[in-house]
Amino acid sequence: MSRDDEQRGEQAGAQPPEQLALIRETVRGRKAPKAKPRTWRGADMAARLPVARVLVDKGLVHLDRYFDYAVPAAMDEEAQPGVRVRVRFGAGEREGRREGGGLINGFIVERRADSDFTGRLAPLAQVLSPEPVLTPELLQLCRSVADRYAGSLADVVQLAVPPRRAKPEKQPSPRPLPAPSAPAPGGWARYPQGPAFLQALADKSAPRAVWTALPGPGGWADELARAMATTLAAGRGALAVLPDGKAAARVDAALTALLGEGRHVLLTAEAGPEPRYRRWLAVSRGAVRAVVGTRAAMFAPVRRLGLAAIWEDGDASHSEDRAPQPHAREVLLQRAVTEQAAFLLGAHGCTVEAAQLVDSGFALPLAADRETVRAVMPRVRTAAEGDEARDPAARSARLPSLAWRTARDALERGPVLVQVPRRGYVPRLVCERCREPARCTHCAGPLEAAGEGTVLRCGWCARETPAWRCPMCGGIRLRGSVFGARRTAEELGRAFPAVPVRTSGGEHVLGSVPGRPSLIVATPGAEPVPEGGEGYAAALLLDGWALLGRPDLRAGEEALRRWLGAASLVRPQGEGGTVIVVADETMRPVQALIRWDPAGHAMRELAERSELGFPPVSRMAAVTGPPEAVAALIAAAREAGLPEHAQVLGPVPLPVLEPGRPRGPGDPPPGEQWERALVRVPRGSGAALAATLKTAQVGRLTRREGPVAHIRVDPLDIG
Incomplete structure (x- = not known):
């Protein structure tokens, strides 16, 4: 120049x-x-x-x-x-x-x-x-997360620091309130180690616990709020991350009832950008020392953090979709270690990762004894598919006979919850003659019925198909292979004409429902809480095969988690509470539900994964992209020095997305053939694996060596 x-x-x-x-x-x-x-x-x-x-x-x-x-x-x-x-x-x-x-x-x-x-x-x-806004402590946390997930620091900072809003920065934050008084143990007295855990928080210690919460419509939210209030009373900060806004609102209400206004903030997307940034600034400035929020709150800059808590760590919403896709559980674990804070992982169920924390000695189990569990859990029974012959009403409602009779009797005492795995009307249709799936002629997407008498519509490209004909046998009649929440609600309305039927799921999620007799059809995670605190009189868990039959390593764990979430809203068996699960009673998750033993199920899953070398016993990274990119990145990683005992599984081809199908995070572009390879290392070598993959990626990008492969450390789905 x-x-x-x-x-x-x-x-x-x-x-x-x-x-x-x-x-x-x-x-x-x-x-x-x-x-x-x-x-x-x-x-x-x-x-x-x-x-x-x-x-x-x-x-x-x-x-x-x-x-x-x-x-x-x-x-x-x-x-x-x-x-x-x-x-x-x-x-x-x-x-x-x-x-x-x-x-x-x-x-x-x-x-x-x-x-x-x-x-x-x-x-x-x-x-x-x-x-x-980017304090040294927050910068250090972001650096640790970027290194763990083989990502860039700038990407993590974008997740940690919300976009700027000028007006809240010009406004002063409220003055910090003095430390409140420690609350009574409340529901924690039901757990043998509960009061000791609270005392450790009050003593400014750093206990670590995996908490299996007892069933009940609202007990867990109050107990989590009391743990946070105890931490605040000791002069330290508290952070709780929830899977969705509905759960966060319950903890927010419980904490407000304990401490009043002004001692904590609620960080959720529903608040809007400007109010959320104003609350975040109050935390960053030290005016507020307690945060209740959803996934993004895992980075909240709480001063003198004394408790990092997460509820339902198995919920997929805790995993960030944006690069480098960190999981809230792992971020909070990092904060607990770095900031010498207590760690509390709570749920009605138990993930394999939670079981691994207990098995390794990192955390202690916090659960009630069996007598207490039996006293508060509902009665759980199983019903077989197709058992409707003796009751015409049960047949019209697509319910096994036992489920129909249970719902009929329970409706005399209160509301009945019906959990359906899928939303919509009839999301999957097949030919009545040869059972060939009904697909769109334009993009090969699945045809679905939006309602009775409506024109068939593609679930991917939304094109209508007014005159469908089976390409295999020429048939023109269809039948449903999967029924959604709206179709189930319609059938229940015909079977119980005098009972109101409400649905909850998708974009229309109910927070609560009246405690009077009614039928509530909900998808997993969208179950509303009955008002009055008594719970549902009964719950019907339909189409268990749809949850258990998924080709996923976590299928059984996920099915049990969703069932426990619904069953925990049902009254105790001493008050007539009953749960009917429509699934094969010989399946391990079904037996765990009947016994109400999520921790035992998780420990057995952990033992099997230990034999097979699957996460969380091992650390794993997924490399996806065009075949030449995957092969080149794996070769570059070998040259960079993959950790000893690293195993490369694959690569294997991924399904090709048809044009018009929605593309999720990590999916290939429509029409392109991508591959995925899994790189597995023993636990303890995860940091070295991430560093090696990142070094290999940097080398290929700086030399501009062809197409780019994508790296995801600890992928949720390895099936």
């Missing part, structure tokens, strides 16, 4: 040529020449600590490092570590032309007296806000 070109670039606000050269060398995979560190000062630059080390908002793994910028004197006071800034980045601004570079956002992570960069530093373009 000539001197004239350099001057024209600087007049346009371009990155100085020396730093552009460094970026080019980094992207091309060649190291810049070593030189003696140098402090660059200018007449209008800050006199003290004139260099700002900036994390630029570029979630590219091969640019996962800090960049140095000069601090103008006019920005010296505001340009402090943790604040948001705008900087010039990349080779886009050159010779007055914009080619995709220019101003981007970033965070100052450090002010320095000098820089390792030997050229002329570009100045900060703007301080967006003097609010220090």
